[in-house]
Amino acid sequence: MRNIILGISAFYHDSAAALIIDGRIIAAAQEERFTRIKQDAAFPVQAIKYVLSEAGVSFDELTAVAFYDKPLLKFERLLETYHAFVPRGWRSFIKAMPVWMKEKIFMKKMLRKEFRALGATKNTPLYFPEHHLSHAASAFYPSPYENAAILTVDGVGEWATTTISYGRGRDIKILRELRFPHSPGLLYAAFTYFLGFKVNSGEYKLMGLSPYGIADDPQTVSFREKILTTLVDIRSDGSILLNMDYFDFATGLKMTVTPLWEALFGISRREPESEITTAHMNLALAIQQVTEEIVVALARTASEITGSTNLVMAGGVALNCVANRKIKDADIFKNIWIQPAAGDAGGSLGAAYAAYHIGMEQERIYFPGDDAMQGSFLGPAYSDVEVKQMMARYAAVAAHYPDITALTERVSAYLAAGKIVGWFQDRMEFGPRALGNRSILADPRQPDMQQQLNLKIKFREGFRPFAPAVLAEDAHLYFKDAAASPYMLFTTTVKSEWRIAPVKNAAASFAATVEESEPELSVASIYERLQQERSAIPAVTHLDHSARIQTVHRTLHPKLWALINSFKKLTGCSLLINTSFNVRGEPVVNTPEDAWLAFMRTEMDYVVIGNYVFEKSRQPTLPKELFKSFEMD
Template sequence: MNVILGISAFYHDSAATILVDGKILAAAQEERFTRIKHDYSYPFNAIEFVLDYSNLKLSDIDQIIFFEKPFLKFERLLETYVAFAPRGFKSFCKAMPIWLRDKLFQKKMLFNELKRHDEKFTDDNKIFFSDHHLSHAASAFFPSPFEEAIVLTADGVGEWATTTVAIGSGNNLDIKKEIHFPHSLGLLYSTFTYYAGFKVNSGEYKLMGLAPYGTPKYENLIKNELIDIKEDGTFRLNQSYFNYATGLTMTNQKFHNLFGQKPRNSKKDEIKQFHMDIAASIQKVTEDIMIKLARSLKNEFKISNLCLAGGVALNCVANGKILKENIFDNIWVQPAAGDAGGSLGAALALWHIEQKKPRKVCLDDDMNGSFLGPEYTQEKIEEELNKLGAIFSTMKEGELIQKTAEELSKEKIIGWFQGRMEFGPRALGNRSILGDPRSSTMQKNLNLKIKYRESFRPFAPSILKNDLTEWFDLNVESPYMLMVANLNSKKITKMSNDEEKLFGIDKLNIKRSEIPAVTHVDYSSRIQTVKKKTNNRYFKLINEFKSITGCPVIVNTSFNVRGEPIVNSPMDAFNCFMGTELDILVIGNCFLDKKVQNKNLIKNYLKEFELD
């Protein structure tokens, strides 16, 4: 038996993964344990979990691999500061002590941290380092259902690379092309995230959700001034407008002058039509680049499958546009496409590329639905709920499914906690908040009363795979909620002439389909397809809801509030339940009604987590 531990850490979304004989056994993000969103610290708790789940001690591990190479990253920082000198001296002074103290000698630091798990771990020769974008590419290709594929990765920056193209075949993965820092599509998008007043490496989802409320009126300005896009999709950024290479902010005064405004202050400034138009513009530019890249790669390499990873691959709108263009026969996106997935990719790269182990392709994929995290027995759930003072009834599965579906059909909002936690940023039906998509007030209520977040943000539909084409303009599976498509035209509600004239956020409360809670203002949805094989209990719930209502769709959003990581434990779930206006909590076979809970257990949850 060969066991590999993969680790990603020290930038954002630290995580750990364990492979046993090349099989993905367990993976989790550190944030779920520490309750610190996007936690970048050494993933002590995540490593403890994957070891415990595998019934292994650290001294049993054959190889440990970190997802990037610190020396190459340090080289990039030094060369960047030299190239831009004397600009960036303040940033240089801030970064260097941390690098010289901690990051540069990361093998020693990792060894010392690893010994905390097991005092018998004494062999630092077991520690290896992967390349950042190779880790991303490996996470995209090796678990995919393809024998051969083009692999496109794009994010902020790894060591030097910001975008890479690789060819995967069998157990081989060969990087063919790279775009290097400071030219980065991920950093360009993050610049506009910052400019619109959202947090970098966290608020990119918000920018994407805001885009349909605007028009891309600044598209040409971006293309003419900020970025030179070639016909094949490669690009260069005009660094005179940016501050991220050497500064402590993303933009500079020249950038602000170009668009006529300073960055929005999220604490003081409202979101205006300008910010919606800015969001629409950078989203359109991003989509154009990704489509150009995809088309040129298909023409060059003549391979019909595409795999995607890196933070930009979480832009599900762009993914949906690539799909709609019919450039490739098949597209597969790694569900943990960001840095957390680097822990998985590094381990897979070591197994297949370095150790030359054969690969067996799975027709669905090798991610187990991305349900790779902790799970709790019914006994443990009841024990924890009793300790917390919860009032609950325990039901058999059939009764539980029927009762939950009935409550959903009455527009109750339900916390749903089942099985193993998801790996990656999406809740896929095991750590989810569920609602009735037919309700015209559900989106508003979920955003303001449950999630405590901006009213414009859309929600995703979970739909039974067999009903997909009747409701959406999509004919391929989207199990990881990483594809956006439009509603089927026969499900759309036409807007009146007066409604058509509305602008921006005024469009929000217009009913535009039979399932308004999951229909964005541009008639699109971020779709999750559900099938029995992958998530049987969730499938049964949606099927029962369909039996009651005739609708095979339910609202699915992550079980957390704004600024909080997705819930991990029964205690996390109960705290969120008692701190929000959730009506029902279903956890394992336990059914909890808010109305009968002890009022003294109600929490002030709004200030519990730092806003993102």
């Protein structure tokens, strides 16, 4: 009999469902992709329906269902926190308790009710692995290693905010645990809030902003010192103690005690969408440096206490690809693998794995040198029939290229001519990154492409960087570290021969912007810095010459590989900009309809859906009611 396990994450952020059969991943998807609500926290009805249909099973055929955390343990943490801080926290208490008393404390009952609505007629066994065990399982079991140190770092689960575990065979043993409220993830989130970005989605922006800071600027140095002396005490093993006088999240409804932060750093909290100043950039860099210090120390401890030469990681902080690079550079581990769905969505997969290997004591299958994530292409695919149905519905017009070579030759010619192309193929990615099946592609050699993509296509902040998708075999030509990086989870550095020497002291060259009263801040504005050409591939080279690369492998990404190869033949350039197929605030597209509508709502020139190429000028006008704006993230 097959063991079919459904994993679920829900009710906080990034609801998702994953299905494994006899330890192999069949399907996984985030609910937001179906409901079109970014980071949808609702019970993942549609994602569950999808994973069941992909496996061709009904709910009653499931061997078990695993939910990605322990609700009662989380409730215990809440009550003890409120008790510890009483009377502070009454506002948060009043806000939190109705949700718990009404729903979350009766999680089992609530889940069973949802299962019945999905067709369940019997009580399938339910598992509740701890939140960080779910993360750890999502990192270890699909990894290509027989044993590994496991590092999970995020905001908070039940009590744990960070864990170090050891995985071997089918077992995971948690060895160290850092507990709420002392959390590297919440520390980073507090800065996300203070710098005017949305908590839980703006962390990427903070990371993207940090290279605009000037490392040796006295202000950056002073910010870093203030963080380390006043906000957080970092111990040698990487554990931290937050000074809770400065943080409001434990009991309040904000992340920071803002007046204290403003007094500490000498700047006001940045209003969302307001101008980004030099001080904001320097503060972003300072907290990025502190975070790197913490995760490198944690990785060192993980190495010491496990003795393993392999490291696997998950949890939201593991998506910080700049910090991941620091761990790599510290040369602590021989091998590092990071779960591509490292956030809470990936907890659904981890929960299913934990139920299978730990709960049901089933042996682990692993393939040395090859992970089990299948490129993270675990979501739905759509047939030509469905594409044609969409075309009929909207009177959309497309040219059909049944031959992949003809298709890639045509599309690479568009890209070489500076056109921006939506690229929609096969199964959707699981996790936050578009890895070539739901992507927007463009030529990275064009100096204005970064701004053009940000402002006209993605409708997001102009400073935000883009990632290069590079042919794996050519990565060494462009980048210092050309090791396989199929999930875009590490930054590397553009090789010196591709760089354009920066204007010596970028700061001084923009002296016109300098405030006389602040001579020490003699640096350029963010947009002036942005316009500095950094390399021959400027659109994917960050200000510090770093790039968050995706290596494209012929076996793992056959169509994207063929496209880039065709682009290379035409231009001599083996890489393309790869950014997720969505606009700001919108989840990545799922269906052909989502893709065509996103194409029509932006200034994208072409969209390729399967073998169909849609040219903007040939499409009918999109009716006003189909223009949709998404809530800004």
